[in-house]
Amino acid sequence: MNIIVFGAAGAVGYRALKEALARGHRVAAVVRRQEQAVDFPDSVAVHVADVLGADDLQPLLAGQDLAISALRPPEGWEKLLVPMTEKLLREAGKAGVRILVVGGAASLKLKGKDTTVFTEPGFLPEHLVPIATACQAQYELCLKNTKADWSYQTPPAILTPGDRTGRYRLGGDVMLTDEDGQARISMEDFAVALLDEGEQRRHRRQRYTVAY
Template sequence: MNIIVFGATGDVGSRIVSEALARNHSVTAVVRKETQIDTLPPSASGRVADVTNTEQVSELMTGHDLAISALRPPDGQEEILVELTKSVLTASAKTGVRALIVGGAASLKVPDLGQHTVLTAPGFLPADVVPIAQACQAQFELFSTEIDADWTYLCPPAMLMPGERTGQYRTGTDALVVDADGNSAIAMEDFAVAMIDEAQTARHRKERFTVAY
């Protein structure tokens, strides 16, 4: 499969690139700055792009089997996440290339708290992550109106951190996946596994899903 990854040097994006390459997919890795090209795996094809430029994104996306957006805005610029995601979805619709989006956990319901989500549950989020959670909620709301692109939106659990690849995870739909102790977590390495599994199986077309241990 010929995959293009936007946000290819981020914490999650870099692991998605590595997982795709390990499964012998061809990867075009898109970054914001020329200096980031040197940090990519040698077997990835690096490209520099301004993802807010939808025409540029469309040109890069053309000819690929699949696009993955692992874009995250810099601290203090969280609001541009919606614009970046719109650009990828518009390019996806224009080119006919399926788009997998790395989302956030903000919109997921918290078990045993009724209709409260990660964003709305009182005291659930530390204050410093509220801005990106609000941006991820706005990002998710795009998909209630997005009808042209062939998309999948993958939400992380409450805790997403560097770790060891096990190849194991459980899936859910609109609520946090938790273990017997109420924990909701996954290593970034296994989140990447779930993303490339979805790339290969297309089990959640035009759906949101989530993963955790």
């Protein structure tokens, strides 16, 4: 496949790019600033574009089979996540390119409860409330979109760098926990799940979650 990764300089985006390359796909990377356009393998076509700016995304999407949105705004600018996602959904829909959106865990229900990560009192540390708020709005935006061919992959509570085991479990609306009660996955295995979805197309216009 031809795959383009938006937010390719980020922690999840770069791992998704590497996973795609390891599987033999042709990969393009989109970064926001010129200084981010380094340290990519020679086989990767690197583009500098401002998703929210005046840059036309159609030339980047032309000929692509799959777009991965791994965009994450910097601290203090979390509200930009929604308009960035909105533009990518619109442009991917116009181009007829399937899009995988890397979401957040905010919308997931807690096991045995009717509350979610976002609505459970005291569950979120204060410093995570802004990005959780943005991710909740991002998910609601996707649900309303009927033109783009999207899928929305959410991590569990803990998403950190780690090992690539190729192992994970799939879930739906409820956060998955392991035998120790931990809701976690490595960024490497999160990327494995992203590419599995890209290749197997199991969750069209659906939210799903992955964890150990």
